Amino acid sequence: MREMLLSARPIHPFRNYIESMLTTPGTDGRFGDFGGRYVPETLVPACQELEASFHDAWADPLFRTELDDLLRDYAGRPSIITECHNLGRQLGIRLLLKREDLNHTGSHKINSVLGQALLAKRMGKKRIVAETGAGQHGVASATAAALLGLECKVYMGEVDVERQALNVFRMKLLGSEVVPAKSGSRTLKDAVNEAMRDWVATVEDTYYAIGSVMGPHPYPYMVRQFQSVIGKEANQQCQQLLGTDPDVVAACVGGGSNAIGIFSGFIDTHARLIGVEPAGGAAVGRGVPGVVHGMRSYLMQDEYGQVQEAHSISAGLDYPGVGPEHSYLASIGRAEYPSVTDAEVIEGFQLLSKTEGIIPALECAHVVAWITREAPNMQGKTVLMNLSGRGDKDVAQMMDILG
């Protein structure tokens, strides 16, 4: 399927003349058959207002300049690319890391949150709510709220509050309130439910800062646009460094914002796009289309549509769904979504730390695990990996696991 689609396309010198595979959803908010806006009636006007406000802001050079300035002077962009000579030699590949872990707050989440917080202010909102899994989006939201003078409440699954105590403390230090979500699996999915319930009640003065390319339209599209800075930079950096595109672009996928961010820069190239899912949360790999959290997308669910609980070592990927654009990219064969086990992830976490002196977030260790497993089939190839977050937050958990 993928070969067929690609062979039908003009090759890269002509790419400016062809229609991009990077879709802009219409008013129905869909990427192919995926996406949409399945929200309570109360929230429909708010989503429509957000859609209009985002389009207006995104087209406004003043807004874009303000955001670019913050990304540069506050978040520390552009993020560098690091070549992993040691691990690359060991695996027989050329391995490049896009260093989103070096952003302020330690992950790619700040890219979207700065954009969304600026937008919230532009819309006259006084307060933001957010959900968080590993706590990275929560910390980024709390940070942006502190910077821009917004009130912030973060919902976090009770299980995650326990395994990510450090990030909980960081959010509180930044002046945000952290509310444990005690329903259901008490992880990311339930934090999303609680954040949506909050928003239903407070929609008039509150902005919901969704942490990934998920939720009702326009969130999947809007968050992708904010995260596309990763792919845009990485494409230019690869042209400088390699003179061409990498053979493979890989990233981890929970909701999928860091993956969409880097994919967006290479979607119209010949690079293989790989989104690595956890084996216990393989929405694309093992799911069937369903509707939850405002979107139609691949979803782990039972035969009656009850959403199943994801089980992953990494709180940030502990999500049974996936952003709708990933479902679309999978359905047309443009991106692949393999999965790795927790045991492989633990190996990957240690491998990158020991060979390169870089401790990855457990989420990103999924990508290291996939690259390691697939290296025999990629000999001599250039692999660009999005290192979307640093591993400091996971050290305490790994101390318990590795004893």
Add this chain to the structure above:
Amino acid sequence: MATHTGRLETHLRKQRDAGRKLLVPYITGGFEGWTDAVRAAAANGADAIEIGIPFSDPVMDGPMIQLASEKSLQRGTTPLSIFHELRSIDVGIPLAVMCYYNTVHSAGNERFAHQLVEAGVSAAIIPDMPLEESAQWCVSADAAGIETVMLAAPTAPQERLPRILDRCNGFVYAVGLLGVTGERDELAGTATKLAARLKALTDIPVLIGVGVSNAEQAVEASQTADGVVMGASVMRRLVEGDADAVGRYINDVRSALDSTFAGK
């Protein structure tokens, strides 16, 4: 377009036009004692009953209905087990189901509509299926003769309401407040404001639901609306008590409505 008038709407219009205020209790399907609660509610003056199909991620529901849904699911409840039990209940008043859209999507629109027909259900209320996402379901529902109750929220701009009403049958569910289901100390001011906006636009029965928490609030809401949907306060009686407690509660609300509005 909603063209036919189904069993639910016909019944509610008839009751309303006879001067009665409408009372529609919500009961979570599959919760222990739920079929007895349905019978008790019907016997004590409910005009129709909303049967909840429990869902893993009920974003429009507050703590009480979340709890009831979770307990029901723990008992192994499925949509099919609820439909099976419904076939053996004949309470003489129309039934509607309240379910989240993934329950419908998972079965398939057409199949789900037929399952409702076979279970003797007249209508569906799908709180996370707004107007813009309703087209596919409505084709199947209309074809099967299932009424689709649409929700209208206080946040709706004026131009949106006629479009919602155009697509609505059974009754229009006026969401009483900004927030999820659950009991509140007072009826929100948004409830009667929205009901008045809707009454000015339609002849379809207008019922206020979400945050109507006791007999007094039901009476207050019914000053403007044609009646009320009551969920969390009903389920609390079943969760903490039994079907008899539900019956006594419905009887109290019915009496309050009848004594206030008698002869008006």
